[in-house]
Amino acid sequence: MNKHILDVPILTTRTACNPSIRPRLNTDEASQMALTFKAISHPVRLQILDLISQGDGLVCGCDIERHFDLTQPTISHHLKVLRDAGFITSEAQGVWISHKVNVELLNALRGVLSMMENGC
Amino acid sequence: MNKHILDVPILTTRTACNPSIRPRLNTDEASQMALTFKAISHPVRLQILDLISQGDGLVCGCDIERHFDLTQPTISHHLKVLRDAGFITSEAQGVWISHKVNVELLNALRGVLSMMENGC
C-alpha cells in the first residue's frame, strides 16, 4: 500500500512513475491564480487588507498610512496592486477614497486551497 | 449610515479618519504569511501542488517534470520552494523522492483568508 506505482513492469522506453496524475489547472488558470496570490504575498499588503477588512467599508488611505513607516506613494502603490488583483474595491467619497474587501475573491481562493487539500 | 467617521469634530492636529482600526497581524506574522503565499504565487508551483495533491503521497519529481517544458533543475528549485514554505513534505523512496501535500498548512491559510472576509 505504501509502494510506488513504478513497482509495476515498465513497457515504454520513458519511465512513468505515476502516469495517472493530470493537471486540473491549465496554464492560463494557474497564471491568473498566481497573479492573485502574488498580490497578497507582501507583508504590507496583507496588513493593509487586514486593516481594510476591519473598517466596514469606511477605511481611507490616510487611515492606512498611519500604521506604516512608508511614504504615501508606496501605500498608494500597494492599494493599486490589491485593487487590480480584485481584493479591494475603492470608492471616492469626497476628498478621500474608501476601500472595502471583496469577499467573493477571498472565498474563491479558499475554494482553490480546499481543492489542493482534497486531491479531488 | 454611509458616512465617514471623520464627519465627527476633530480635536487633534493630525486628522484621523478611522482611528478605531488596528492591525491584527504584527509585522513578523505578516512577513511569515507573505513568504508562505509567495511560495504559491507562481503558475508552475501551483500546478505542481495541484499534481502532488492528486498523487496520494506517491508522486515523484519525474512525474512532475513530464508535465512541464522546463529543465529538471528548475522543477527541483520549485519543489524546494514549496518544501521550504511547508506546502509539501518529501521522502526518499529508493531512487526517487515522493512528495505529498501538507494539508494543515493549506487549512491554516484558509483560516487567514476567512479572517480577512469577516473583519473579525
Place this chain on the structure above:
DNA sequence: CACATATATAGATGGTTGTCAATATAGATG
C-alpha cells in the same frame, strides 16, 4: 564496478518588484 536514472547545487543572466523623491490632479473650504 560501470553505468543509468533521480535529484540537488552553483553560478550566471535577464526580468520583475518595492521603494523613494518629485510632481500632478482633484475635491473641499476659507
Place this chain on the structure above:
DNA sequence: CATCTATATTGACAACCATCTATATATGTG
C-alpha cells in the same frame, strides 16, 4: 481663487526571482 488635504503618476535604483547550463551526489542494476 488660494490653499489644504487625499490620492495618483512618473522615473530611478537596488534587491530579488526564474530560468538556464554545467556539474555533483546518490541509488539501483547489469
